[in-house]
Amino acid sequence: MKRIAVLTSGGDAPGMNAAIRAVLNQGMHHGLEVYGVYHGFQGLVEGDLRLLTVNDVHHQIKLGGTLLHSARYPEFKERKNQERAIEQLKKQKIDGLIVIGGDGSFQGALSLTKLGFPAIGIPGTIDNDIPGTEYTIGFDSAVTVALDAIDKISDTAASHERTFVIEVMGRHAGDIAIWAGVAAGADAIIIPEESFDMEQVAYTVRAGRRSGKDYSLIILAEGAMAVDEFVAEFKEHVPEQSVRGVALSHIQRGGAPTARDRVFATSMGAKAVDLLLEGQAGVYLGINEERVSIFDIVETLEKNEHKVREDLYKLNLELTDRDL
Ligand SMILES: Nc1ncnc2c1ncn2[C@@H]1O[C@H](COP(=O)(O)OP(=O)(O)OP(=O)(O)O)[C@@H](O)[C@H]1O
Ligand SMILES: O=P(O)(O)OC[C@H]1O[C@](O)(CO)[C@@H](O)[C@@H]1O
Numbered sequence: 001m002k003r004i005a006v007l008t009s010g011g012d013a014p015g016m017n018a019a020i021r022a023v024l025n026q027g028m029h030h031g032l033e034v035y036g037v038y039h040g041f042q043g044l045v046e047g048d049l050r051l052l053t054v055n056d057v058h059h060q061i062k063l064g065g066t067l068l069h070s071a072r073y074p075e076f077k078e079r080k081n082q083e084r085a086i087e088q089l090k091k092q093k094i095d096g097l098i099v100i101g102g103d104g105s106f107q108g109a110l111s112l113t114k115l116g117f118p119a120i121g122i123p124g125t126i127d128n129d130i131p132g133t134e135y136t137i138g139f140d141s142a143v144t145v146a147l148d149a150i151d152k153i154s155d156t157a158a159s160h161e162r163t164f165v166i167e168v169m170g171r172h173a174g175d176i177a178i179w180a181g182v183a184a185g186a187d188a189i190i191i192p193e194e195s196f197d198m199e200q201v202a203y204t205v206r207a208g209r210r211s212g213k214d215y216s217l218i219i220l221a222e223g224a225m226a227v228d229e230f231v232a233e234f235k236e237h238v239p240e241q242s243v244r245g246v247a248l249s250h251i252q253r254g255g256a257p258t259a260r261d262r263v264f265a266t267s268m269g270a271k272a273v274d275l276l277l278e279g280q281a282g283v284y285l286g287i288n289e290e291r292v293s294i295f296d297i298v299e300t301l302e303k304n305e306h307k308v309r310e311d312l313y314k315l316n317l318e319l320t321d322r323d324l
């Protein structure tokens with residue numbers, strides 16, 4: 001193996017640049033040429049790739065976003081586009097591909113492996129929604145950004161003795177909501193994985209106020225309900241309160257990656273290169289008990305579901321269990 005390529009796909013995530021840097025540096029350590037594919041699978045199909053140099057990744061470890069740009073390109077589900085992608089790679093004499101992205105991007109990597117082209121996945125998504133791994137690159141940064149925003153909102157919430165409903169991202173997963181909610185000391189955390197009773201949420205908020213709190217926070221995962229809808233319904237249960245809703249939205253995908261995201265991105269970027277050199281394909285990397293682990297894409301994605309940290313969710317319920 002002399003040449004490999006790397007791309008980023010799906011929603012960007014802080015730490016993707018750190019992973020790209022590690023792929024390039026580890027590739028160079030092994031005497032490989034590393035190509036960067038721009039604009040995800042779309043760029044791959046269109047042949048939008050070039051040789052990376054140290055200059056491309058210099059300074060990038062501390063930057064959010066992805067220097068390779070990203071794309072959502074549903075057309076990559078079509079076999080003809082997957083075959084075109086392989087033709088482009090072969091034209092450049094590239095023997096292996098590293099795909100940094102979420103669960104959707106891993107399906108793209110899998111399709112290439114099934115057609116005989118070696119591909120390896122690195123989990124890069126703020127959602128933390130990939131089965132197998134406990135952790136995805138960008139999650140820690142997104143939670144940190146969300147928490148910073150929630151803390152700021154709590155200042156004004158306290159001044160006006162308000163209840164704020166704060167919608168966080170995560171697509172179908174409640175991970176960002178749980179972590180940001182526990183870290184913020186939220187009165188309630190609403191996630192798609194657990195049902196909730198609006199009257200019970202209202203009771204908890206009211207009980208908190210009665211016990212001396214001067215504001216309340218409800219952290220709502222986008223996959224559970226839209227914030228406007230939630231606020232409208234919630235207000236009917238607490239007509240005496242001033243309630244505001246806010247969606248943090250794409251701010252959660254921006255900013256410098258945290259140390260944790262940079263370290264795991266660097267470890268996984270380097271490991272992906274090592275695996276390609278060992279002849280592995282159809283696998284992805286993840287983190288288990290703070291160590292890089294290897295997962296089979298088919299086995300793990302098709303037979304497992306992502307699980308949220310139920311223990312943290314339950315802990316928050318216990319900590320907010322107050323009587324009126
Ligand atoms: N079944 C599939 N087969 C081939 N390619 C796929 C498949 N599903 C998704 N992809 C490719 O992966 C891209 C990214 O997928 P998706 O939009 O689901 O984001 P993701 O990688 O899960 O990241 P995130 O959820 O963080 O945005 C798609 O736009 C498409 O190009
Ligand atoms: O940037 P887009 O395409 O609007 O996608 C937003 C989605 O992407 C993510 O930020 C990452 O998957 C989700 O949390 C969110 O639902």
Ligand SMILES: [Mg+2]
Binds near residue numbers: 102129
């Ligand atoms: Mg996804």
